[in-house]
Amino acid sequence: METLVFFGLAVPILVLAVVVVTTPHILRAVVSLFLALVGVAGLFFLMRAPILGVMQLMIYAGGVVVLFAFAVMLVRRVTGEFVRQQTGLAGPALVVGLLFFVVLMGIGSGYLAGLEDEAAAAGSVHPVSRDLAERLVLTDVPEEIDPVEDFSPVMIRDYVIPFEIASILLLVAMIGAVLVGHPLEQKHPGGEIEPEEPAEEGEGA
Amino acid sequence: MSLNDIFPETVPTGYYLVFAALLFCIGLFGLVSRRNAIGMLLSIELMMNAVNVNLAAFSRSGLEVGQIQGQLLVVFTVTVAVAEAAVGLAIIVAMFKLRKTVNADELNLLRG
Amino acid sequence: MAERGWLENWVNGIVQPLYEVAPWIVHLVPILWILILIVGSVLILIWAERKVSADIQSRVGPLHHGPYGLFQSIWDALKLLTKEDTIPKQADRLVFCVAPYIVFLPAILAYVVIPVGNGLIAADLNVGLWYLVAVGSIAVLGIIVAGWASNNKWSLLGGMRAAAQLITYEIPMFLSVVVIIMMAGTLSLDQIVRSQSGGSWSLAPPDAPFLNWNCFTLPGMIAAVLYLVAALAEVNRQPFDLPESESELVSGFNTEYSGMRFGIFFVAEFSNTALVSGIAATLFFGGWSSPIVSEGEGFWRIFGDGVLWYFVKITILIYCMMWVKWTLPRVRIDQMLQIAWKGLIPLALINIAIAVAHVAWVGA
Numbered sequence: 001m002e003t004l005v006f007f008g009l010a011v012p013i014l015v016l017a018v019v020v021v022t023t024p025h026i027l028r029a030v031v032s033l034f035l036a037l038v039g040v041a042g043l044f045f046l047m048r049a050p051i052l053g054v055m056q057l058m059i060y061a062g063g064v065v066v067l068f069a070f071a072v073m074l075v076r077r078v079t080g081e082f083v084r085q086q087t088g089l090a091g092p093a094l095v096v097g098l099l100f101f102v103v104l105m106g107i108g109s110g111y112l113a114g115l116e117d118e119a120a121a122a123g124s125v126h127p128v129s130r131d132l133a134e135r136l137v138l139t140d141v142p143e144e145i146d147p148v149e150d151f152s153p154v155m156i157r158d159y160v161i162p163f164e165i166a167s168i169l170l171l172v173a174m175i176g177a178v179l180v181g182h183p184l185e186q187k188h189p190g191g192e193i194e195p196e197e198p199a200e201e202g203e204g205a
Numbered sequence: 206m207s208l209n210d211i212f213p214e215t216v217p218t219g220y221y222l223v224f225a226a227l228l229f230c231i232g233l234f235g236l237v238s239r240r241n242a243i244g245m246l247l248s249i250e251l252m253m254n255a256v257n258v259n260l261a262a263f264s265r266s267g268l269e270v271g272q273i274q275g276q277l278l279v280v281f282t283v284t285v286a287v288a289e290a291a292v293g294l295a296i297i298v299a300m301f302k303l304r305k306t307v308n309a310d311e312l313n314l315l316r317g
Numbered sequence: 318m319a320e321r322g323w324l325e326n327w328v329n330g331i332v333q334p335l336y337e338v339a340p341w342i343v344h345l346v347p348i349l350w351i352l353i354l355i356v357g358s359v360l361i362l363i364w365a366e367r368k369v370s371a372d373i374q375s376r377v378g379p380l381h382h383g384p385y386g387l388f389q390s391i392w393d394a395l396k397l398l399t400k401e402d403t404i405p406k407q408a409d410r411l412v413f414c415v416a417p418y419i420v421f422l423p424a425i426l427a428y429v430v431i432p433v434g435n436g437l438i439a440a441d442l443n444v445g446l447w448y449l450v451a452v453g454s455i456a457v458l459g460i461i462v463a464g465w466a467s468n469n470k471w472s473l474l475g476g477m478r479a480a481a482q483l484i485t486y487e488i489p490m491f492l493s494v495v496v497i498i499m500m501a502g503t504l505s506l507d508q509i510v511r512s513q514s515g516g517s518w519s520l521a522p523p524d525a526p527f528l529n530w531n532c533f534t535l536p537g538m539i540a541a542v543l544y545l546v547a548a549l550a551e552v553n554r555q556p557f558d559l560p561e562s563e564s565e566l567v568s569g570f571n572t573e574y575s576g577m578r579f580g581i582f583f584v585a586e587f588s589n590t591a592l593v594s595g596i597a598a599t600l601f602f603g604g605w606s607s608p609i610v611s612e613g614e615g616f617w618r619i620f621g622d623g624v625l626w627y628f629v630k631i632t633i634l635i636y637c638m639m640w641v642k643w644t645l646p647r648v649r650i651d652q653m654l655q656i657a658w659k660g661l662i663p664l665a666l667i668n669i670a671i672a673v674a675h676v677a678w679v680g681a
Contacts (some may be wrong), residue, residue, distance in 0.1 A: 006216045010224045017228055017251055021235025026243055027465055031412055033247050034419070034458055040254050047221070049261050050444045052279050054451045056257075059283055062454030062487075064250065064290045069461045070480050071243060071294040073473070075301045090238045097234035104226040146443050147504055151273060159277055166284040173288035177295035 005046060013039040026072055034065045051147050221262035229255035242297045242307045246290065253286045347439035351428040358591040359584050362635065363390035366587075369639040394580070402576030405468055412466040417574070417581035419459030424588040426452040431595050432507045434605045434624035445506040446498060449596060450491050453551065456589070457483040460560060460570050463582075467573035475569025478650060479553070479560035485657045486550035486557075492665035493540035493547065496672040497531055497600045506599055514606030527608035532601040534679070536672035541601040543665050545634075548593035550653070552586060555642035559650055594634035595627070602630050 016036040020029045037060045044053035155163060228251060235248030257279045264275020301307050364379065364387060371378030379386030404410055430445040432438040442448055457480060464476020501509045513530050531537035550557035561569035571582045598604060605627040648656065 003216050003220075006220060010220075014224070014227055014231065017231040020251060021231055021238065021244075021248055025409060025412075026241060027409065027462065028412055029244060029247055031415060031419075031458075031462055033250060034455075036251070037254065038455070040258060043221070043224075043258060044261060046216070047261050047265050049265070049276055050442060050448070052257070052261055052276055054444050054448045055280065055283060056254075057448070058451035058454055059287055060250070060254070062451060062457065064287060066457050066461065066480060066484065067290060067294055068243065068247065069458060069465070070477075071298055073461075073465060073477065074298050075243065075307050093234045093237035096237055097230040100233055101226055101230040104229070105223070108222060108226075147447070148443075148502065151276070154273060155277060155280070162281055166281055169288050170284060173292050177291045180292065180299045181295040 002046065006043070009039050009042045009046070012036075013043075027069070030065060030068050030072060033068070034061055037061045037065065051151055218262050218265060221258055225255040225258040225262070228252075228258070240308050240310055242300070242309050243294075245309065246293050246297070249293075250286065250290065253282065257282060347429070350437075351425060351439060354428060354433070355424060355584075355588045355591075359587045360390045360394075362587040362591060363393060363583075365635070366639060369636065370643045373640070373643040397577055397580035397583075400576040402578060403573075405573050407468040408573065409466040409468070412462055413573075414578070416459050416463035416466060417578050417585070419462065420456050421581055421585040421588075422459070423452040423454075423456045424585055424592055427592050427596075430506055431592075431599060432510050432604055433595075433627050437605075437624060438507055441505055441507045444504050446494060446504045446509065446600075449506070450487075450494060453490075454483075454487055456585070463574070464560075464570035467570070469573050471568075471572050472570050475560045475572070479570060481650075482550055482553075482557065482559055482653060485654060486547045486661075489543050489657060489661035489665045490547040490551060492662065492669065493543040494600065496536045496540040496668055499669075499672050499676055500531060500534065500537065506604075510599060510604035510606060513603040527603065529606075530601065530603040530608075534675060536668050536675050537601060539664065539668045539671070541597065543661055543668065544597055544601065545637075546656075547661060548597065549638065549641065550657070552589040552593055554586075554590065554638060556645045556648050557653060558647060559653055590635060590638060591631060594631040594638065597634055598627060598630035602634075604630075 013036045016032045016039070019032040020036065023029050023032070037056060041053045041056035041061065044050070044056055232248045232251035232255060235251065236245055239245045239248060260275045260279050260282070264273065264279075297307055300312070304312065306312070367389065368378045368386070370376075379389035382388040382392050404413055427449055429439045430442050430448055432441075460479040460483070461476045464472040464474075464479065467473075497509065498504060501512045503509060503512075527533070532541045549555075553560050559569075561571060571579055574582060603626075605623055607623070607626050
């Protein structure tokens, strides 16, 4: 039953992802990305990680995609249908993508096979690796994680330094985005600048 | 009523891993084949999401029950992804103002 | 007891065998419940909006269809359904058609976690409140995309304004909600309501249970005001209806929409209004808990905790929103940004500090 739901989400997500990378209309790509991200949020819920699902909805679907849509509007010319969107490297790109997939699958299955061989060869295997291998194919229900009871204490107590660094990173990114997006006044060798009205950056981050 | 009541058994982690690998490779394809910088950023977002799915799946099948380190790692990767998107889009908008183009192959000022 | 016999027959004859064949059918009940809630509230709100506006402007409003014009909304819906559905020639057809549904999506998703009565909640997620804020933030994209896909400058301007406005007002909204999380110590909406309906720690006298509501604490009171102002902006209602202002942008992002696609925008606006009032009632005004008696005797039982009070509260809140809508003029775009960035957000941040003090001294 849950497998059915999994495929019901995974297949549309992959189809939408293909639309994202192939469609010539950039705004359609943004809308497909939005739908795909909502689907991934559904997968997180299915994985019993509601915190990630909610975060995915809020940050990606509500924040990043809106930012993309906003940028598409500011960068008006790219939406014209006459502009070529692809590099013409679709063939090599396809090869790269497929090759990478094969490599990933090879590594994964090779690792699993290695673990199983190890487990079969010696009776006294490293218990950690066998446990991991079993869990990869096993279907047992993980426990639900409560965001207030389980999640936040670990994040604020044990991982407080990464947490603070992440907040500094966000601050730096915000300042950087404002600075870069601000209309430049000095002359630049690259091109002609006419004074433009300042564009509001909708930085929700 | 929780999900565990509706679905008594879960999907094997391997399914999620294969799914994430496919999503990542689609994103990689887009990154190489897109010419427009916004399209390239969109592909990068897809790849980031594939990685997040992978981390969450591994967190679920961790060695201890109820382990949340993988999910915490996703929180931090999402932070980085958001910062990347904000700065990346600001750069694209600034670039468009300067050069009137966002096509990656027309930005060849550094070509020798 | 003829009715009881009929009901029993029905349950034994149809529901029971159906349940035995397909036990998953119980999971359809919440879906049905949410749909009824949305459709019902929208039908009533369309009529109420006309009546309230008429009352405020000293008119009589709809009269002809049904008693007091009650069936007006059904005729409105029929009119929208039978109208020609036009799509501009230069529009991006696919995106144009998808956009209204993206705007409507959060209303459906959000009702999943709203407790309407004691135990009447489709799914009591342990991240409920966070989920609510998250799904509320995805309607923006629908509006932007609708404005863009219409290929019309008014629509585009409306879409740009919507992007600025909705993203801006999400911040005070979330900051005011954070205060409730701090005071309740949980994200589950059911438990937030229960924490307001009296408890062992409660300071309120037993004959005035409403003093337990979050809006009767200092940080909760400020947060309620902040939330309601931000909510007005989030649902694009009058003082903040910049994205669709009729007089300057010819109704903004939905200029090019007609027929039922416009109808979906319309329905989304009204169901979002009901939704934000429901969230406000749940977070600040005790949800379904009763203000007078929590467990009454005899006649008073119907005024005890339950569905009745949820609807009474959202009715009052929606009336206030309509009152504001038909009283205040529209703000300018710079005023709109100023209200948020210079007024609401600093106040919300100070309010969080107050909430910290409140939790530390008074206790959660």
